Amino acid sequence: MDAAVLSLELNAVWLVDCGGAARPQTSHRTADNPRPFAWLRPSAAPSDWKVARLPSRNAQLAYPTGWRAIQTDPGTFSAALLGPHDRIRGYLNATPQSGAETLSNWATFRPAHNGEEGDRNVVRDASAVGLRFLSGTGSCVIDHYATASARYKEIACIVRGPRATTVVVAAARPTDWTRLAPQLQRAVSSLSS
DSSP states (O other), X not given: OOHHHHHHHHHHHHHHHTTOOOOXXXXXXXXXXXXXXXXXXXXXXXXXXXXXXXXXXXOEEEEOTTOEEEXXXXXXXXXXXXXXXXXXXXXXXXXXXXXXXXXXXXXXXXXXXXXXXXXXXXXXXXXXXXXXXXXXXXXXXXXXXXXXXXXXXXXXXXXXXXXXXXEEEEEEOHHHHHXXXXXXXXXXXXXXX
8 A cells, every 4th residue: 555545545544633634535456456345254263253143144244252133123133332321332233135235336326325324425446356255255435434323434345155145244333343343353354145
């Protein structure tokens, strides 16, 4: 990565962590240069983690000890690490492909979808296509945004496997990102669809 791109990415992260708004700075990576996704190492989850299957039984996602399953949209699975007053500090979700999202349009689809859901100041930090998962190939985005009540940074991937195409989202508040990122990344790496 050249120094200018690294500087832009670090400035965007710094602005998010400080609560400022950053102009969208994107870094598109392919499987030939997936540096922002170097952590993606498809593997089974640690033995003490729980594994949940989507109701369709077409995908499974592992989540860390101490996290709990939460109720979300029908047909999906979500787990969260809750903080004081049951505020979500960390979030994992797996859902079947349900719309126009594809591996090829994911880098633009996901941030646009977040905006349509009411998130503000959505900034794509990095994206990659052609990434290897346990049972298929995927495209991923790292972005950050503000909801009505909090700020989040997320990893969002769409993975095409032999049984289904599944979307996995792993998010945390920027103040918790450094601590939770290894768990979020491990959960994403364990997705099987």
